[in-house]
Amino acid sequence: MKKRSRLLKQAREVLQIEAQGILDLIERIGPEFEQAVEMILDSKGRVILAGIGKSGMVGRKITATLNSTGTPSLFLHPAEALHGDLGVVTADDIVIAISNSGYTKELVDILPSLKSLGAKIIAFSGDSESPLARESHVFIDVGVEREACPLGLAPTTSTTAALAMGDALAVVLINRRRFNRKDFKRFHPGGSLGDRLSSKIKDVMLTGDQIPLVHKDQTVEEAIFEMDRKRLGASLVVGDGHILRGIVTDGDIRRSLLKRRDIMRLKVEKIMSKSPKMIDEDKKVAEAAALMEHNAITVLPIVDKEKRVRGIVHLHGLLGGKEFRLHGSRKIT
Amino acid sequence: MEAEKLPKGLIVDLITPLDDTGGIDTEGLDSLLDKVLPYAEAILLAGPQMGEGRGLGLESKINLLEKATSIIQGKAPIFFWMSEDSVEGTKKVIVRLEDVLVSSRYKGMFFWLDSPLLYHSNRGLYDHYGDLALNTRYPFVLYNDPLLIKGSKRPLKRSNIRTKILKDLSAIGVIRGLIFRGSLTRVNNYQKAVSTRLDFRIYDGDEAGFLEHPSLSGVLSIGANIAPRIWSTVTRASLGMLDEDTEERGYLSGIWEMGKLLKDMMQIYKRSPVWMIKQALFHLKIIGSPGCTPVTEPPYEKDNPLAEFISQHNIG
Numbered sequence: 001m002k003k004r005s006r007l008l009k010q011a012r013e014v015l016q017i018e019a020q021g022i023l024d025l026i027e028r029i030g031p032e033f034e035q036a037v038e039m040i041l042d043s044k045g046r047v048i049l050a051g052i053g054k055s056g057m058v059g060r061k062i063t064a065t066l067n068s069t070g071t072p073s074l075f076l077h078p079a080e081a082l083h084g085d086l087g088v089v090t091a092d093d094i095v096i097a098i099s100n101s102g103y104t105k106e107l108v109d110i111l112p113s114l115k116s117l118g119a120k121i122i123a124f125s126g127d128s129e130s131p132l133a134r135e136s137h138v139f140i141d142v143g144v145e146r147e148a149c150p151l152g153l154a155p156t157t158s159t160t161a162a163l164a165m166g167d168a169l170a171v172v173l174i175n176r177r178r179f180n181r182k183d184f185k186r187f188h189p190g191g192s193l194g195d196r197l198s199s200k201i202k203d204v205m206l207t208g209d210q211i212p213l214v215h216k217d218q219t220v221e222e223a224i225f226e227m228d229r230k231r232l233g234a235s236l237v238v239g240d241g242h243i244l245r246g247i248v249t250d251g252d253i254r255r256s257l258l259k260r261r262d263i264m265r266l267k268v269e270k271i272m273s274k275s276p277k278m279i280d281e282d283k284k285v286a287e288a289a290a291l292m293e294h295n296a297i298t299v300l301p302i303v304d305k306e307k308r309v310r311g312i313v314h315l316h317g318l319l320g321g322k323e324f325r326l327h328g329s330r331k332i333t
Numbered sequence: 334m335e336a337e338k339l340p341k342g343l344i345v346d347l348i349t350p351l352d353d354t355g356g357i358d359t360e361g362l363d364s365l366l367d368k369v370l371p372y373a374e375a376i377l378l379a380g381p382q383m384g385e386g387r388g389l390g391l392e393s394k395i396n397l398l399e400k401a402t403s404i405i406q407g408k409a410p411i412f413f414w415m416s417e418d419s420v421e422g423t424k425k426v427i428v429r430l431e432d433v434l435v436s437s438r439y440k441g442m443f444f445w446l447d448s449p450l451l452y453h454s455n456r457g458l459y460d461h462y463g464d465l466a467l468n469t470r471y472p473f474v475l476y477n478d479p480l481l482i483k484g485s486k487r488p489l490k491r492s493n494i495r496t497k498i499l500k501d502l503s504a505i506g507v508i509r510g511l512i513f514r515g516s517l518t519r520v521n522n523y524q525k526a527v528s529t530r531l532d533f534r535i536y537d538g539d540e541a542g543f544l545e546h547p548s549l550s551g552v553l554s555i556g557a558n559i560a561p562r563i564w565s566t567v568t569r570a571s572l573g574m575l576d577e578d579t580e581e582r583g584y585l586s587g588i589w590e591m592g593k594l595l596k597d598m599m600q601i602y603k604r605s606p607v608w609m610i611k612q613a614l615f616h617l618k619i620i621g622s623p624g625c626t627p628v629t630e631p632p633y634e635k636d637n638p639l640a641e642f643i644s645q646h647n648i649g
Binding site: 013014016017020023024027028100101126128141143144145146147148149150151152153155158 | 520521525529535544546548549570574585589
């Protein structure tokens with residue numbers, strides 16, 4: 001018990017120290033930050049993050065945050081930069097260079113080249129008199145008073161502070177760019193994919209009037225009209241009682257036209273595929289997606305045990321490429 | 334005089350070598366400084382803990398400063414602890430020691446280290462420093478040590494500088510920083526109080542605290558009297574000041590081993606640091622006598638496991 005409470009005490013101390021590191025930034029943040037924001041907003045290029053070791057990891061995270069919030073960004077490893085990767089930097093770019101000491105050799109070494117390319121440099125550093133701070137156009141103080149790790153074996157508070165400052169920058173840029181929820185979703189097509197794949201088909205399938213549907217006795221021409229209206233590239237073909245009999249797709253029509261030209265007045269059952277793949281509405285979206293991928297098809301009829309049509313799904317819709325309406329009014333986009 | 338920013342890194346809380354008569358052991362001081370100077374970012378003289386500042390009379394302090402400045406010669410900034418039991422006594426020390434610096438035309442960096450609560454309450458400290466600054470051209474560093482205040486002849490109700498008072502004091506330009514001993518919560522509050530003053534440094538006054546959660550300003554070290562190179566390496570590593578590839582596995586294990594060694598050594602000398610370290614330095618023939626001032630009482634056990642530890646680990 002004593003050992004456990006000592007562990008918790010240590011953990012609390014670490015959290016306290018790191019929290020204090022961030023709180024101190026609140027006091028010190030100033031006009032340089034505003035200058036950095038304006039510099040990025042005025043730039044026609046990208047924001048390039050650079051750092052070594054843990055600072056590099058922080059840089060990568062800030063890159064990801066900026067990218068997903070509407071600021072084009074990439075990470076440049078300073079060592080790789082010295083061996084050719086500097087070619088990605090243009091005069092329009094802004095480079096955010098991260099080093100707590102401000103003396104990191106590889107980073108300091110690329111500063112003259114970055115400047116000669118015309119890129120603007122923002123330093124995230126804890127030392128305003130370091131070479132990095134001196135060589136930068138804007139110095140943002142991310143210095144902390146105390147590291148949480150014994151013997152400073154790994155940077156802790158200092159990397160937390162740099163990371164938090166990166167978040168502050170990204171969030172301010174979001175607001176300045178009027179980046180909204182819709183934009184966020186546009187940059188996160190995979191964000192809700194996991195949720196979608198684990199939901200049931202009946203929650204995402206198209207139903208009712210949204211289903212392209214013709215009776216087996218209707219003509220090919222009527223099927224084409226139905227396919228054109230519903231825009232899924234296919235139409236289900238049913239018999240009496242809404243029992244699924246087959247499916248007709250753009251491909252079926254093309255292939256039939258190659259065989260004979262006067263197909264319009266034919267009954268659709270003459271050209272339909274008679275053994276379509278289908279799935280139960282209680283199955284998971286992931287299973288439907290796997291079935292479609294395995295059989296190289298893009299639409300899948302949803303049926304009950306008696307093969308009565310309950311709905312239809314399109315692969316793009318399943319994976320977020322198109323709006324799908326849930327039962328009720330909620331949309332998955 | 335150089336009115337520069339405070340150094341960052343290892344400050345050696347130097348013992349005061351004394352000869353058998355209680356005077357300053359010049360040769361010992363020379364040898365000791367020769368040993369620690371290459372690794373120290375600053376030297377604290379006559380400190381209340383290791384330097385036995387409370388046991389040194391004014392003449393001894395003058396003598397110590399004269400000799401130390403002639404050896405150090407600006408190679409490292411000097412902190413000198415000048416607090417006495419009264420405002421007048423403290424002013425007197427400042428004036429007399431300032432004379433030494435002026436008459437020797439000392440060019441190196443110099444800071445007064447002051448424990449104000451030894452002779453002044455929190456109330457009125459801002460004005461006190463305004464007054465004190467009239468007596469000197471050198472800047473101040475505060476020393477907050479609650480144990481020192483509690484152990485004084487007339488302990489005040491408060492043994493720490495109040496956070497609000499520190500905030501006010503940090504607005505005085507000649508106060509450049511603070512050496513801190515105390516709780517993590519208090520130092521966090523102090524840090525917050527001085528955060529608008531970018532050049533204000535808060536050093537760890539407690540070695541053990543520094544080895545756990547290092548202040549990025551640096552540490553006041555006792556053990557550096559014995560193992561200055563190891564302390565310097567660990568301090569520089571903690572402050573990210575080493576040039577080595579810190580991602581390398583060997584680097585991390587090396588620093589870890591050194592940190593462990595310093596912690597083990599601390600465990601040995603923590604009960605009687607002055608007595609034990611002086612004995613060890615005497616054993617190493619760095620100082621000519623292990624003599625201490627009357628304020629330093631020897632421990633009950635007369636054997637010194639520190640000397641054995643030093644020999645075992647080939648330190649010193």
